[in-house]
Amino acid sequence: MAKAPVLTRQADDFPRWYQDLITKAELADNGPVRGTMVIRPYGYGLWERTQREMDDRIKATGAQNAYFPLFIPQSYLAREAEHVEGFAPELAVVTHGGGRELPEPVVVRPTSETIVNDYFAKWVQSYRDLPLLINQWANVVRWELRPRMFLRTTEFLWQEGHTAHATYEEARDFAARIQREVYADFMTGVLAIDVLPGRKTAAERFAGALNTLTLEAMMRDGKALQMGTSHELGQNFARAFGTRYLTADGARSHVWQTSWGSTTRMVGGMIMVHGDDDGLRVPPRLAPVQAVVLAVKDDEDVLARVREAGDRLAAAGVRVRVDDRVDVPFGRRAVDWELKGVPVRVEIGPRDLAAGTATLVRRIPGRREPVALDALLDEHAGLLPKILEEDQERLLRESRRMRVERTTDVRTVAEAAEAAAAGGWARIPWADLGPEGEARLAEQAVSVRCLVTADGAVPEADDEPGTLAVVARAY
Amino acid sequence: MAKAPVLTRQADDFPRWYQDLITKAELADNGPVRGTMVIRPYGYGLWERTQREMDDRIKATGAQNAYFPLFIPQSYLAREAEHVEGFAPELAVVTHGGGRELPEPVVVRPTSETIVNDYFAKWVQSYRDLPLLINQWANVVRWELRPRMFLRTTEFLWQEGHTAHATYEEARDFAARIQREVYADFMTGVLAIDVLPGRKTAAERFAGALNTLTLEAMMRDGKALQMGTSHELGQNFARAFGTRYLTADGARSHVWQTSWGSTTRMVGGMIMVHGDDDGLRVPPRLAPVQAVVLAVKDDEDVLARVREAGDRLAAAGVRVRVDDRVDVPFGRRAVDWELKGVPVRVEIGPRDLAAGTATLVRRIPGRREPVALDALLDEHAGLLPKILEEDQERLLRESRRMRVERTTDVRTVAEAAEAAAAGGWARIPWADLGPEGEARLAEQAVSVRCLVTADGAVPEADDEPGTLAVVARAY
Incomplete structure (x- = not known):
């Protein structure tokens, strides 16, 4: 049966296909305030299933859900220097409440590390209170200049995990566990997306983190999408907020922390990995209607x-x-x-x-x-x-094949940029690229999505011998 | 085994007992911005169970979940005259976003009728699109001058339902169905609270509604708590936003609407109905830990x-x-x-x-x-x-006995005020009280919680013969 095309074809204009599909499949509409989004029932059904599946995995790590306020005193953000620098340009600020100008403006949370630490500092007294494993499902706001539905909206829905541990090693292992047992497991097993787990370069790290772990997915146009991140925060926020505990031998020590987040952007990724010229293809394990x-x-x-x-x-x-x-x-x-x-x-x-x-x-x-x-x-x-x-397995296989076929190994910045421009990913030894090559790629809107080891594992440090940088254009 | 008292006794100072319990049972802490609240894992567990049980009942009515933006253009609220008058004093206003002053300030939603109608007007074309039954789980903000944890917080979590129907009767019946099959069923069956379903007087109606249905519960100190409301909005918002549909015979008609909400306040009600001097008593069907x-x-x-x-x-x-x-x-x-x-x-x-x-x-x-x-x-x-x-049944029986024993039938405003001051509810014929008597009671901080018929049903109009007003002090 021949069908009249209802969508722009992917090959003709991928971004327009994406926008068309979101509207015509009744997933979402633009909100009245620029950059905001109305998630319609069918789109929200995808998110509800995502939440349910993720929540089960999060709880299996021992984390419990809680809820921290939307409004954060502006002064809190300033306490961690890199953090405020990273988020200040994106903040929404409430200056009036209840008909009066507020004595101190409050910001709408762009993320909750600061306010969470304010409470962790009260709740954590001794080593017996550790590890403290908290997650919350919430909305956050980051003012977006170039919004795109699901991928980059001024307000988005997400889960953000925040944990405090007694040692560096425990925190490091927990951040890695979230990357693997929650994010990779859900994205591969339910979203049927062959995500690449890796480590961010210093330039791409979360504002205030020692290390950021990521999961990168290849969209059908060859661009990359960051599907979720898990951060080792070290003791940066603990120092800024005085989050300390009494060790078993009576000393006082700052806690070691992690934070990790994944958002409604995952829905956008699922659309761009599996959708075709006839519309969406929802992985059966995710599908609200199978x-x-x-x-x-x-x-x-x-x-x-x-x-x-x-x-x-x-x-x-x-x-x-x-x-x-x-x-x-x-x-x-x-x-x-x-x-x-x-x-x-x-x-x-x-x-x-x-x-x-x-x-x-x-x-x-x-x-x-x-x-x-x-x-x-x-x-x-x-x-x-x-x-x-x-068909669930089929989608995952297709996603894997696409990533493998469209990833090339290169040795120079020029070759890497070329591969990215041609709609693919390039793998280049980090020793050959380095922060300088990374900066040159950035001029061509190409970024290092993540660092991986030669056998596809997550390196423990940027300078681990044999580390490869995976570079691409990205959403 | 004699125990040292860990809480203020209810008989000594009920509000302080409540506050003590919330802190010591690790349910919640005050947030850094006045009137906000951090819901700790045990308290949030109560809310998660509430959500799950309510969500099942909401979906059973045919409603689907969706998500509308947090930010609403300030001008939207002004479109429905009573609505803006009701909410203007409580608004939080965002004036700056992304480092710039916004061309039009946006308000943080106090409720979503206006923004929902903006989309209903787009989505509803013909009678085939009706009824449109939407629910959302979200946070809302109403600036509170006298905040109290769970009961009255500047930011709170809730569900808000919004529906559009072809006829007045359908909308009226749906609002009543929510009151009965979702709210009363959950509150009685899971929270083990003997709620009284009734109808609000004109003075107590939702801003912009034709009729507000309510469920009132008696706390252990004899005060009333409004546990949830379901509104018939008539065509007020439909007219303000142009939400019209094509009838089967080709005419254009405004839709008839309902909205209905219940909040984290239910957790506060559960605490104040079942808690005793030793702490909380969680109904087994609600309990995250049974x-x-x-x-x-x-x-x-x-x-x-x-x-x-x-x-x-x-x-x-x-x-x-x-x-x-x-x-x-x-x-x-x-x-x-x-x-x-x-x-x-x-x-x-x-x-x-x-x-x-x-x-x-x-x-x-x-x-x-x-x-x-x-x-x-x-x-x-x-x-x-x-x-x-x-023990689930036992709690419900206790709640019922308390309400019955502490409700008195009276005939005068003075008697009603006296009963309320003594820590109970009074029932008085609405024909004897009327809006004038209601205003006199209000001077003594006593309000009409709801109107009911002589046999405890919900009257279809304020002036239905035999209607009784239930009056009390309230949270």
Whole structure:
């Protein structure tokens, strides 16, 4: 069936395709205040599933959720020198409250390290209070000059973790554990994105951190997207806020800290890794709707069968929606579900009923095939869950293949810039590039996304022998 | 076992007891900006459970979650006259963003009716788009002059529902459904609070609503707390924002709307209804920790048995925590769990091991008794789940008895004021009180909490014959 194109083609204008898709799949709209975003129910459903999956992984590390205030006294940010320098240009400032000018302006949190430390300093007394492992789900605000939906919005939703430990080693290991067991595990296992875990260079570190771990993903246009970061903060904030503890042998020591964050940007990444010219393709493990059962025509028997199929699939543990809106043309509904990237459609019409079949449309490989309805609905057969798992794996394989095929090994700054300009990533020995080469790449809007070891692990230091820099254009 | 009092007694100073408890049970701390609050993990756990239970009920009505921006252009609020008058004195205003003065100041949302309507006006085209049922979980800001933790904070967490319907009747019924199937069901069934559903008088209505439905609860000091409200907005916001739809016969009509909200204040209500001089008593269905298994002493066999008991109870579906912190004195840990109001403690010491018993401490009725450990841990016996259900019902009965016993029927304003001053509620025919009597009561800090019918139902209009006003002092 030939379809009229509903989206700008990726090859013609990738950013416009992205924008088109977000609007037409009803994921989000621009907000009235520049850089803000209204997340519509289908887009928010993706975020709710993200939260649930991430939250389980975060809690499995022993961290507990809490909530710190939106408003931070302006003076707090100034206490950690690099931190204020990094965030000052992006702050939203509240000067009036309750009809009066405030004695001290307050900032809307761009992140919560400062206010968290104010409380950690009260809560942590002795080594018995450590480790202190806190996470919060919240909105934060960073004024954006060039906003882009999900990727870079003035207000965004995120989780931010904040922990305090007795030793440097414990903090370092915890930051790495978050990178691996929470972020990489979720992004690979649920988002089906082949993220590259690495270490940021000094130039790319979080404001106030000793070390920033990152996960970088390749979008379909070859650009990189930073999907999440986990920071070793050392004792910088502890010193600024006096967060100290009594050790087992009675000494007083500053705690060692980490912070780590991931945002609604992950939804944008998922769109740009898996989406195609027909719309979104949502990984089944993430999908709020894994399968939709469509009534092709307004027919009593068809509607009854469609509803029964919905019930049976739901009973088999599939997140299913029944589309019995027969007053809307079938073609329009089919295109809409295609756009929204629901992994599987089960289409049932009068002719199917007679034959005992349905048309199964798999969005991810883009296949249509007739299936025996009984086989599909038999909850013991588990045909649909099996298909969903297959297509989940397929997306991850595609993502991996894309990254591998479009990454080149180079030796010079010129070659690295060329590879990035051609829509790919380049890998170059950090010893050959160094901070100077990094600065030259920056002039061409190319950045070092992360440092990795030759065998793809995360180096423990920038100058570890054999360290490679992965460079690319980035969102 | 005699205990040193850890809290101010309720009878001595109820507000101070409340404040003491929140601090000592580690529920929350005051934030650095006046009126803000840091919700600590144990307090946030209560909110997370609240969210989960409420969210299930909200989704069961067909509503979907979405997210609207924190920042609203100041001009939006002015579009609905009563609305801006109601909220203007409480607004927090952002005047600077990204290092510059903003061309138009933006307000931090005090509620989202205005911004929601801006989008409803875009999304709703025809009757096919109705009803539109949206909910969001978010933070809102209303500058508070007399803040009190959980009850009245400058920033608070809440859910706000916003719906659009084709007819007045549908909107009215939906607002009532939320009051009944979401709020009353959750508050009675999970919070174990005997809430009184009613209707607000004109003086107490939401700014911009035709009708406000409410749920009022009696605290242990006899004051009332508004636990949630559901509003019929009529066509007020639809007219202000041009939210219209094409009817089936081709006419253009403004939609009929509802909005409804409930907040972190519910946690405060739960504390003030169930807490006693020893601390909090958390209803088992709400409790993030339903049972804690304590090792009385540092003994290898005891620790093994305690951990085994924890595993067995978790397998039986109990939300359990193991307290094996034997380096902290047992008495201190016991007092701490008592303060935190965990419904059941299972205490195991060396002597218990020999006898095959444990000490079961039920926080709600305040009972200690030895139990055969085998009986407690047998997952088929279900002893603990049964006890938890019993104590859940017990709390609700206590709440009901308190409200019934401390509500008096009166006929005059003077009697009503007297009853409220004595720490109770009064019921007075609305025909006898009227807006004038309401104004006189207000001078004595007594308000009409809600209107109800003689048989305790929600009246359809203020002037329905036989309507009673329930009056009280309130938080």
